[in-house]
Amino acid sequence: MPLSEEELRLLEQMERALAAEDPKFVSALQGRTLRRVARMRTIAAAVVFVGGVALLMGGAMAQMTWLGIVGFLVMLGSATIGLAAWRGHRVQEERPAPGRDARFDFDDHPPHRFEVLDGGRASKAKRPRRQPRQPRARRSGTFMQRLEQRWQHRREQGGF
Structure with a gap:
C-alpha cells in the first residue's frame, strides 16, 4: 500500500532533519x-x-x-x-519516480519495452487464384528422354 501524501511529506521532513543533524551518519547509511x-x-x-x-x-x-x-x-x-x-x-x-507504477505507464518509452513498428503494405494485393491442376497423362520414357522432348518442344515454338 503506497504512502499517503501527508506521510510522504512527513518522511521527507524527517530525512532532511536527520541529514542536517548528522551528515556523517546519513552518508554511512547511503553507502555506495x-x-x-x-x-x-x-x-x-x-x-x-x-x-x-x-x-x-x-x-x-x-x-x-x-x-x-x-x-x-x-x-x-x-x-x-x-x-x-x-x-x-x-x-x-x-x-x-517513486509513486508511479511503471507497469501501467504507457507514455514513457524506455528501451526495454516493445515498440510498435509501422511497416508492410497498406493494403494487401489479392493474388490471382490458381487454376486446379489437370491430371497428368502417364509419363512415357526415361528422365533424359522427357528432357529431350521438352527441349524439342521449346525449339519448335521458337523460344530459343
Whole structure:
C-alpha cells in the first residue's frame, strides 16, 4: 500500500532533519550508490577485457594455443559482465519516480519495452487464384528422354 501524501511529506521532513543533524551518519547509511557500483564494474570489466586481448595476442605470438583460448574466454566473460553492468546502470537511470507504477505507464518509452513498428503494405494485393491442376497423362520414357522432348518442344515454338 503506497504512502499517503501527508506521510510522504512527513518522511521527507524527517530525512532532511536527520541529514542536517548528522551528515556523517546519513552518508554511512547511503553507502555506495547502485550507479557508482555499476560504473566501477563496467570499468573493471573493460580493464580485464584489455588484459584478455593481451593474453590472446601473446598466445598467438608465442604460438601457444591454450593461452589464446584462455585470453578469448577472459575477453568473453569480461564483456558479458561489463555489458550487464552497463545495461543495469542505464535501466536504473530511466526508472520512474517513486509513486508511479511503471507497469501501467504507457507514455514513457524506455528501451526495454516493445515498440510498435509501422511497416508492410497498406493494403494487401489479392493474388490471382490458381487454376486446379489437370491430371497428368502417364509419363512415357526415361528422365533424359522427357528432357529431350521438352527441349524439342521449346525449339519448335521458337523460344530459343
